[in-house]
Amino acid sequence: MPFLDTFIKEVMRVNCSVTRVDRMLTKDTYLEGIYLPKGTSIVIPIWALHLDPDHFADPHEFKPERFLRENLDDIKPYTYLPFSTGPRNCIGMRFAVLELKYTLVKLLCRYEFVPCKD
Numbered sequence: 001m002p003f004l005d006t007f008i009k010e011v012m013r014v015n016c017s018v019t020r021v022d023r024m025l026t027k028d029t030y031l032e033g034i035y036l037p038k039g040t041s042i043v044i045p046i047w048a049l050h051l052d053p054d055h056f057a058d059p060h061e062f063k064p065e066r067f068l069r070e071n072l073d074d075i076k077p078y079t080y081l082p083f084s085t086g087p088r089n090c091i092g093m094r095f096a097v098l099e100l101k102y103t104l105v106k107l108l109c110r111y112e113f114v115p116c117k118d
């Protein structure tokens with residue numbers, strides 16, 4: 001179901017449920033020439049990255065086709081992080097996506113969805 005996958009990915013880009021994650025530096029670090037001492041709190045602004053036009057063209061447009069296989073090279077590493085990344089990323093992400101698909105299919109089988117007047 002490639003289009004369902006792209007749809008869910010785009011929903012999680014535009015309306016991610018975890019909008020930021022935080023880390024604390026465990027050692028002194030230089031980031032692009034800026035000194036950051038051990039103990040500094042770092043915010044990774046997931047939602048802001050997802051809506052940054054430097055990373056996603058027309059970021060407020062809902063375009064699932066961004067996530068089609070042929071377009072994946074346009075997505076820069078570490079700019080799309082609905083489940084974070086690295087050793088502490090979401091261990092439930094595959095289960096979460098499965099639940100999302102199951103719920104969506106159940107809803108679509110039972111109800112008809114129509115756009116509202118506005």
Ligand code: HEM
Pocket residue numbers: 017018021022081082083084085087088089090091092093095096
């Ligand atoms: C749409 C649903 C979900 C989203 C958007 C989500 C997102 C995230 C994110 C962004 C993190 C990383 C936090 C960080 O880096 O500090 C995380 C961690 C985690 N998630 Fe999820 N999550 C979802 C569903 C689930 C489910 C269904 C489970 C379990 C069944 C789960 C279990 C966990 C656990 C245990 C961690 C901590 C991992 C660690 O610290 O090593 N999540 N989640």
